[in-house]
Amino acid sequence: xxxxxxxxxxxxxxxxxxxxxxxxxxxxxxxxxxxxxxxxxxxxxxxxxxxxxxxxxxxxxxxxxxxxxxxxxxxxxxxxxxxxxxxxxxxxxxxxxxxxxxxxxxxxxxxxxxxxxxxxxxxxxxxxxxxxxxxxxxxxxxxxxxxxxxxxxxxxxxxxxxxxxxxxxxxxxxxxxxxxxxxxxxxxxxxxxxxxxxxxxxxxxxxxxxxxxxxxxxxxxxxxxxxxxxxxxxxxxxxxxxxxxxxxxxxxxxxxxxxxxxxxxxxxxxxxxxxxxxxxxxxxxxxxxxxxxxxxxxxxxxxxxxxxxxxxxxxxxxxxxxxxxxxxxxxxxxxxxxxxxxxxxxxxxxxxxxxx
Numbered sequence: 536x537x538x539x540x541x542x543x544x545x546x547x548x549x550x551x552x553x554x555x556x557x558x559x560x561x562x563x564x565x566x567x568x569x570x571x572x573x574x575x576x577x578x579x580x581x582x583x584x585x586x587x588x589x590x591x592x593x594x595x596x597x598x599x600x601x602x603x604x605x606x607x608x609x610x611x612x613x614x615x616x617x618x619x620x621x622x623x624x625x626x627x628x629x630x631x632x633x634x635x636x637x638x639x640x641x642x643x644x645x646x647x648x649x650x651x652x653x654x655x656x657x658x659x660x661x662x663x664x665x666x667x668x669x670x671x672x673x674x675x676x677x678x679x680x681x682x683x684x685x686x687x688x689x690x691x692x693x694x695x696x697x698x699x700x701x702x703x704x705x706x707x708x709x710x711x712x713x714x715x716x717x718x719x720x721x722x723x724x725x726x727x728x729x730x731x732x733x734x735x736x737x738x739x740x741x742x743x744x745x746x747x748x749x750x751x752x753x754x755x756x757x758x759x760x761x762x763x764x765x766x767x768x769x770x771x772x773x774x775x776x777x778x779x780x781x782x783x784x785x786x787x788x789x790x791x792x793x794x795x796x797x798x799x800x801x802x803x804x805x806x807x808x809x810x811x812x813x814x815x816x817x818x819x820x821x822x823x824x825x826x827x828x829x830x831x832x833x834x835x836x837x838x839x840x841x842x843x844x845x846x847x848x849x850x851x852x853x854x855x856x857x858x859x860x861x862x863x864x865x866x867x868x869x870x871x872x873x874x875x876x877x878x879x880x881x882x883x884x885x886x887x888x889x890x891x
Contacts, residue, residue: 613661714872776802
């Protein structure tokens with residue numbers, strides 16, 4: 536957001552606001568304004584409040600601060616994702632970019648290509664850009680060396696749906712256990728007893744949560760888990776979706792939960808269509824997250840839905856507050872998932888029910 540323009544003293548032009556204007560408005564020194572804007576803890580709370588009120592009154596943006604202060608800040612935030620063409624990561628990036636742009640902060644996006652080595656390279660690239668904060672969606676949040684890498688970079692970290700032991704970070708999490716439980720309860724109410732699931736690697740929190748919730752809920756509901764498949768990072772594609780569908784059918788599943796990227800789910804649906812298998816008459820499908828696939832594919836897909844925009848908005852607020860005050864204690868925000876039931880789930884066929 537551009538700084539508010541004000542008439543110059545000569546009255547024949549306009550100029551951008553500076554920290555001198557903030558200092559005059561709040562009746563403090565320029566150096567005090569500088570300390571407040573840089574998040575220094577060595578400012579009295581009453582003085583800090585007065586300066587921040589002046590910043591608000593004058594609509595003085597972070598980009599104005601960057602121009603008006605001698606600072607080592609770049610006013611850039613780095614976002615590392617496994618794949619930028621993934622519709623979830625791209626949506627998070629879109630929301631982050633818009634939120635941060637309104638605060639005068641830029642976003643640098645780097646993709647790891649679903650690869651640990653690519654992740655290291657991406658982190659180094661963001662370090663070279665001298666970003667002020669790292670926002671991370673990692674391919675392995677249990678990598679023992681990752682904490683050391685992040686410590687060497689020395690930047691504040693915001694994690695989206697990831698947890699890294701030993702790393703001080705702000706964290707925004709989706710509680711996928713709720714979505715899995717609701718999905719299985721929905722299928723059980725429809726009469727399904729033989730259910731399969733596909734999910735991401737156990738190297739990341741979403742994969743671990745989906746797997747543990749599936750095992751626990753299947754046992755609680757008295758269902759049969761006919762197959763549980765993990766999608767390898769080098770197989771996040773339509774071909775592996777076809778393998779999922781083939782194996783689930785061979786195992787006698789009457790319903791499949793696809794807790795995987797939509798490119799994989801598209802492969803499941805393509806294979807079923809090619810085999811002449813009707814959804815939901817022959818097989819029920821539950822996909823992951825609202826998407827163009829879920830809203831355009833016929834029949835419309837039942838989905839376990841994370842609140843992606845909410846995740847991204849919370850992450851951006853954590854970033855901006857961390858920029859304003861680096862000494863904040865780490866924060867955790869957990870957002871529940873929901874189940875959106877549509878036409879891709881129905882009672883199982885009588886012939887399928889007889890296979891027990």
